[in-house]
Amino acid sequence: MKTMHKEHTLTKNQQIIFDLIDKSPEPMKAYSILFNVQKKGIKAPLQVYRALDKLVEIGKIHKIESRNAFIACHNSSCQVANATAFSICEVCEKVTEISSVGLSKYLANFKDKDGMKYSKYNLEFFGLCKKCR
Amino acid sequence: MKTMHKEHTLTKNQQIIFDLIDKSPEPMKAYSILFNVQKKGIKAPLQVYRALDKLVEIGKIHKIESRNAFIACHNSSCQVANATAFSICEVCEKVTEISSVGLSKYLANFKDKDGMKYSKYNLEFFGLCKKCR
DNA sequence: TACATGGTGTTATATTATAACAATTTAAAT
DNA sequence: ATTTAAATTGTTATAATATAACACCATGTA
Ligand SMILES: [Zn+2]
Ligand SMILES: [Zn+2]
Ligand SMILES: [Zn+2]
Ligand SMILES: [Zn+2]
Numbered sequence: 001m002k003t004m005h006k007e008h009t010l011t012k013n014q015q016i017i018f019d020l021i022d023k024s025p026e027p028m029k030a031y032s033i034l035f036n037v038q039k040k041g042i043k044a045p046l047q048v049y050r051a052l053d054k055l056v057e058i059g060k061i062h063k064i065e066s067r068n069a070f071i072a073c074h075n076s077s078c079q080v081a082n083a084t085a086f087s088i089c090e091v092c093e094k095v096t097e098i099s100s101v102g103l104s105k106y107l108a109n110f111k112d113k114d115g116m117k118y119s120k121y122n123l124e125f126f127g128l129c130k131k132c133r
Numbered sequence: 134m135k136t137m138h139k140e141h142t143l144t145k146n147q148q149i150i151f152d153l154i155d156k157s158p159e160p161m162k163a164y165s166i167l168f169n170v171q172k173k174g175i176k177a178p179l180q181v182y183r184a185l186d187k188l189v190e191i192g193k194i195h196k197i198e199s200r201n202a203f204i205a206c207h208n209s210s211c212q213v214a215n216a217t218a219f220s221i222c223e224v225c226e227k228v229t230e231i232s233s234v235g236l237s238k239y240l241a242n243f244k245d246k247d248g249m250k251y252s253k254y255n256l257e258f259f260g261l262c263k264k265c266r
Numbered sequence: 267t268a269c270a271t272g273g274t275g276t277t278a279t280a281t282t283a284t285a286a287c288a289a290t291t292t293a294a295a296t
Numbered sequence: 297a298t299t300t301a302a303a304t305t306g307t308t309a310t311a312a313t314a315t316a317a318c319a320c321c322a323t324g325t326a
Contacts, residue, residue, distance in 0.1 A: 011291095011304065030282065044307065049283065054304090065198035066255065068282065068313095087245055098245055106239055110258075112220055112231055118258035122199065125243075125251035144273060163313065177276065182314065187273090201282095201313065 008058045016040050017051040018072070021061055027069030027095050064088070064095055066124050075099040082120045083108065089129035098125070141191045149173050150184040151205070154194055160202035160228050197221070197228055199257050208232040215253045216241065222262035231258070 010018060016037055021028050028036075034048045042048060052070055055061040059079030061070050064086060071086075075097055078084055085098040085107075107121055143151060149170055154161050161169075167181045175181060185203055188194040192212030194203050197219060204219075208230060211217055218231040218240075236256075244250055 087249070087251065103243060110236060114263060116260065118220065118260040120259040121257060123256045124254060126253040127249065127251040130247060
């Protein structure tokens with residue numbers, strides 16, 4: 001049985017950059033990514049940003065907007081929805097993707113005062129992680 | 134009777150920049166703000182960013198993270214909580230601050246899988262506004 | 267007074283991101 | 297197989313966003 005969402009074969013640059021982000025325990029910034037992939041032949045910011053744009057578009061990674069950093073997705077449903085939620089520790093900067101059915105249902109069904117619904121959203125929670133309390 | 138939250142008397146630069154943002158029908162970017170206040174003697178990016186930082190801190194304005202832009206707050210509760218929600222039109226870029234008691238209660242009470250609660254958050258919904266549909 | 271705190275003005279610089287253009291690769295469509 | 301369109305790449309240059317460092321000033325207060 002086939003999966004519901006389209007499969008994307010990553011190109012060489014996309015794969016290199018995805019692998020790096022996926023292995024990283026913390027969100028990575030674009031120029032840190034650039035520095036780390038220069039030995040693999042990716043030399044210019046644009047090469048990084050183009051791969052990042054595509055990876056975000058297909059849901060393999062997410063951008064943490066408040067940090068200008070990128071994290072790999074491990075939640076298959078994001079790859080369709082572009083509906084994301086994270087918790088961010090304000091002390092150690094640890095970022096965790098939240099995958100809560102309750103939360104995503106609540107947000108997907110939320111109506112603003114014009115009765116408008118939104119299938120796409122980004123939520124960032126801030127606080128202290130377990131370790132930092 | 135006094136208000137619950139601390140009153141902040143804005144300094145000259147803060148007031149100039151707040152007034153500009155407050156009058157703007159759309160979120161303003163830092164360098165657009167700079168351009169617009171140069172006639173009032175604010176000449177350097179840092180003067181703008183310092184005022185913006187303070188205004189964000191005291192909740193008079195909010196940063197729309199996905200747009201690197203700033204919008205005035207008209208919701209008094211944000212000034213205490215730094216818990217914000219916006220809807221953003223992906224066509225015309227109209228941004229509206231959402232003030233829904235239900236939503237803010239839900240988010241303030243949300244517990245992640247470690248049982249952790251977060252009083253501070255930023256939520257950005259994306260879609261099409263009324264006019265753009 | 268002396269001290270602390272926060273704001274200001276200034277120059278320089280760091281960080282994040284895109285424009286523009288030519289060449290190449292890939293995957294259909296004929 | 298050949299043509300075509302779409303996507304990706306490589307490259308140089310530049311735009312847009314944000315902070316570092318330092319000297320100075322204003323205000324409150326011990
Ligand atoms: Zn995800
Ligand atoms: Zn932490
Ligand atoms: Zn607000
Ligand atoms: Zn619109």
